[in-house]
Amino acid sequence: MPIANVPTIDISPLFGSNIDEKFTVAKQIDAACRDTGFFFAKNHGVKILNDFFNTVDHFHQNITNDEKWEMAISAYKPENTEHxxxxxxxPKKDVKTVQSFYIQNPNFNPGHSLIQAKTPLHEINVWPNPNKYPHFREMVEKFYCEGFKVSEALLHVANLQVETPNGYQDIEASDDSFLVNGGKFLELISSGYYKAPLHRVKYVNSERLSLPFFVHLAYDSKVEAASPEDTDKSDGEKKTYQYGTFFQNERLELIRKNGQT
Structure with missing residues (x-):
């Protein structure tokens, strides 16, 4: 299968103060997001990838069915109403063989304002037994913080297959770079300037570990759509999108499509 055009971009200037170097990186990201919609981010500064991978792999290799059920989200275990x-x-037979463990912001706790306000889809994380998995929570929270720093740097700039006009093409793996793509909300608020690339998991008849990191807006965030063609003379009403409503709708559509959360 052909290899998709997914450039590798050195994002280290985004952590510095040289505006010209940042602008050069921004132009590279802009070009990638308008092509296949994917790029690899290297020199990101995250030093714990190997330890994180091994920690998560150990968790999935050793977790029991009882432990899975104890931490299952409400779609599987209705009494877990807060999750x-x-x-x-x-995993769901004949639908998806994948099993996943999902966390949100580690700062969410019973005293957090968003938790106290019962903001939809804002939850306190559930964790496995620390005696059996002594470093799991620490490593996952550390990776969350490191990943968020990288995301912040990228967002200050304006194992998959990706669909192209020539059909689905492979994306080669990287041992030391993050594979990055924009989502549907970016396409929406950029008025289609940045396309959300259609992509899928490549089928291989072997075990695989994926470590995705998603960046969301606040539930109540409202964003006015922009267009690169906007000028002082542009007319027409601007569209405003509320992120929580968008995310809820997309989540329900994904459940409908996959038959699973």
Whole structure:
């Protein structure tokens, strides 16, 4: 299968103060997002990838069915009403063989304002037994913080297959870079300037570990759509999108499509 055009971009200037170097990186990201919609980010500064990978792999290799059920989200275990998103996602026969463990912001706790306000889809994380998995929570929270720093740097700039006009093409793997793509909300608020690339998991008849990191807006965030063609003379009403409504709708559509959360 042909290899998709997915450039590798050195993002280290984004952590510095040289505006010209940052602008050069921004132009590279802009070009990648308008092509296949994917790029590899190297020199990101995250030093714990190997330890994180091994920690998560050990967790999935050793977790028991009882432990999975204890942490299962409400879609599988209705009595876990406070865990619609955070927790364990069980494999579903003939639908998806994947099992997943999902966390949100580690700062969410009973005293957090968003938790006290019962903001939809904001939840306190559930964790496995620390005696059996002594470093799991520490490593996952550390990776969350490191990944968020990289995301912040990228967002200050304006194992998959990706669909192209020539059909689905492979994306080669990288041992030391993050594979990055924009989502549907970016396409929406850029008025289609940046396309959300259609992509899928490549089928291989072997075990595989994926470590995705998603960046969301606040639930109540409202964003006015922009267009690169906007000028002082542009007319027409601007569209405003509320992120929480968008995310809820996309989540329900994904459940409908996959038959699983």
């Amino acid at each position: 619609v998103l955070t927790g364990f996602y069980l």
